[in-house]
Amino acid sequence: MTQRPSSSLPAIETRELQKVYRGRAVVDGLTLTVQPGEVFGFLGPNGAGKSTTVKMLLGLVHPSGGEVRVLGGHPSDPAVRSRLGFLPEQFRFQTWMTAEEFLSFHGRLAGLRADELRARIPQVLETVGLGGRGAESLGGYSKGMLQRAGLAGAILARPQLVFLDEPTSALDPIGRVEVREIIEGLRAQGVAVFLNSHLLSEVEQVCDRVAFVKAGRVLRQGSMRELMGDVLPVGVRVDRLTPPLLEALARIGEVRHTDTQNADHADIELWVQRREDVPALANAVHAHGARLYALTPRRPDLETMFLELIEDTPEATSPRQEAAHV
Amino acid sequence: MSDSALSTPQTPSFGRNTLLIAELSLREAVRKRLVIVLLVLTGAFVGFYLYGIFRLEGTLDQRAIDAGLDGRSISGLANAPIVYASAFGMYLVFFLGSLMAVLSTVGAVSADVENGVMQSVIARPVTRAALVLGRWLGFTIVNVSYIALVSAALLGGIYLITGFVPPAPLPAVGLILLAIVVITGLTVLGSTLFSTLANGIGVFVLYGVGFAGGILSTIGSFADSPTLVTLGKVANFVMPTNALWLGASYHLQNAAVLQLGEMARGANPIFGSEPIAVGLVLWACALAILAVLAAMWRFSRKDL
Known part of the structure; x- marks a missing residue:
């Protein structure tokens, strides 16, 4: 033993x-x-x-x-x-x-x-x-x-x-x-x-x-x-976010978060798979007549992962918990 | 590197770990100043009591001289105050010893769990049963040595001052020590079941049950009430410590004093007038063992 x-x-x-x-x-x-x-x-x-x-x-x-x-x-x-x-x-x-x-x-x-x-x-x-x-x-x-x-x-x-x-x-x-x-x-x-x-x-x-x-x-x-290797977080800032633009962006990457609080501009957080998706985002913005103020690829870190994972699965486990009571 | 040259540790045996934990408990008692406080306070108590006996002896001698007698018989009724004083002294030893056994042992397991010390110990290759057994062993050694020492100091002092030796001091002290072993075992069991505070209260209540049993038995036999006698027997079964003390007190009284007790039909809840039943002594031993086994079993199943 x-x-x-x-x-x-x-x-x-x-x-x-x-x-x-x-x-x-x-x-x-x-x-x-x-x-x-x-x-x-x-x-x-x-x-x-x-x-x-x-x-x-x-x-x-x-x-x-x-x-x-x-x-x-x-x-x-x-x-x-x-x-x-x-x-x-x-x-x-x-x-x-x-x-x-x-x-x-x-x-x-x-x-x-x-x-x-x-x-x-x-x-x-x-x-x-x-x-x-x-x-x-x-x-x-x-x-x-x-x-x-x-x-x-x-x-x-x-x-x-x-x-x-x-x-x-x-x-x-x-x-x-x-x-x-x-x-x-x-x-x-x-x-x-x-x-x-x-x-x-x-x-x-x-x-x-x-x-x-x-x-x-x-x-x-x-x-x-x-x-973390398969995900690249990107921040996009445009003057205004129209629904067609949002749809176009969502076709390129996964939209994690949008912020339209500010009157001057809108912020979008996306996860894309490849580096080549970054210029594609710029093209989509231009194609929809919006003005691009920032396009920021970020280094993926644990904190992003942690927050995304924890925030994304709020109630996923509650049915199981209930099942465990029986 | 030197690291790889050294062997993987061998898992220590149950017995070795038990002794290691017992040793830890002994060192803890010494280092936490428990032993030194006990020795100093006990020295004060025994000294105080013996001084009282010394003055009593002087008074009795003076009375004998005043009455024109040459001296007193050690076994006669004239010496009854000394016999009572030594028996009462031993009762105090028993009572203080029980108190100290509960107080020193009350957190034997629970305190270490409550303050978080236990986690790192239990993560070692020591079984919980060995840990509980070692704790009980360590505290039993401390408590039993302490009571044995105080008993020897008190009876030895009385002998030196008055020349009186109880008829059977060794069986008497033996029964008191057995009571201490039972109390220590039950306190360790309580320490695996309850928080430290609840355990302390619980064991004191049990101690009270034993004492109440003694009083009920006494009144029951004095008033010839079988119901009370039965209740007393039940209490003695639940907590035999008081019965053990009454059995010990029988061995501390000489024939003259015992006769006095019999004449009063045993109407004395502190001193017994007959020897303890062998069955009750065996039960007390069994209770101590069962308590420790139950503690080992209970702690092995506990989440920490």
Whole structure:
């Protein structure tokens, strides 16, 4: 049971994972796959069921339904958990301990030998930027230092999969860069990282693949390129927007948003598929006798994706939620 | 890189993790100054009580001299005040020990869940059953050692001052310690079921049920009312700690004092005049074990 999984086995695999609290489905048919050694971003608005999902993947919360496999086994198996690292969103630890005692306790729980611990603890303290401060009591640590100590605990026992739940929430900008470097270091060692964060720029910079969740379901998952490569957001500003023009634009790309509030001009947001569609938009404007003030292709980013996805699927999940009550 | 040279951690066994959690609980008790506060306050309590006994002994000696006697018999009725004083002292030890067992253990599991410490611990390869068992073991060691120490200090002090040794001090202290084990087990169970505050209130109410049972039994046998006696038995079954104390008090009284108690037909809710039933002792042991098993089972199913 304790053998290392072969590299082809996903680090995380869930099928129709579900958690119902008092008749309300917090996680509602969540299906996702995380490959070994990849950094996976888990995104969603507040209350989307992200933390509950992480807790189910760690065996802290028992699923109401569906399947979950972590490192080829079930998280309720201690042998599986001995290969996991976890930084909780609420990084609260025994404040009467020193950082070294905290790491020693967790290392022993994880099954590290005493001689390994002696070598490993100063190493991880150095990695998270707490070198030389291990003998201080956690009660005297600042929030940022506590989060760093928690991160040290998460990577202490050489896990194959690390869950980081909002790992930079208490860190300053320097700390955030350091955490990104730690995550990249883990990836270089072949460790899979499950990053739960709503700092989109952070996720964008470090993640290989992301999943968007809302109301306990995965709306979309894939690599950054897969998710964003096929879409090019374009902003168009014209003096006036007539219905025929709007129809013509909609034939070229997907009209996401129109703004006709301003008397002087109208703004249109479109998603087009190809670069060649951009001059086609200009032609359409001219052909309908409108005057073109701006034509702005934008770089697709996670924030656009996030907002579009979350805004586009407002009630999609409510029938399912109702079904889950039965 | 040195990383790859080191082995993958081996999942520690259930027993090893249990001991590790117990050790953590012991260190926590020391580091949170629980142990030092207990020792200082207990030193004050035992010192105060023993000083009272010292003055009592002097008074009794003086009275014997005033009455023209050579001395007092340790086993006679003239020494009854000392016997009562030591038995009452042990009652205080039992009461304070029960209080302290509940207060120290009340958040054994729930407090760590409430303040978020538990999440990172449970994510480790430790089963929840091992965690609960380790917590119970650690707190039981603290509570039992504490009561054993206070009992030894009080009875030893009384012996040094007055020369009085209860007829069977070891069974008496043993029964008190068993009561502490039961209370600790029930408090750990409550700690997996309720919030810390609700648990504290709940266990105190249970303690009250046991005490009420003792009073009902006493009045029942004094007034010869079978109903009250039955109610008392039910209460003893639900919470046997008071019955354990009454059994302990029997071993603390010498023959002369016990005869006094029998003459009063046992009309004393604090001291027992007969030994405890073996069945009740076994039930108390079983209750402690069942409570811990139930706590292990309950916590294993809980969402954190």
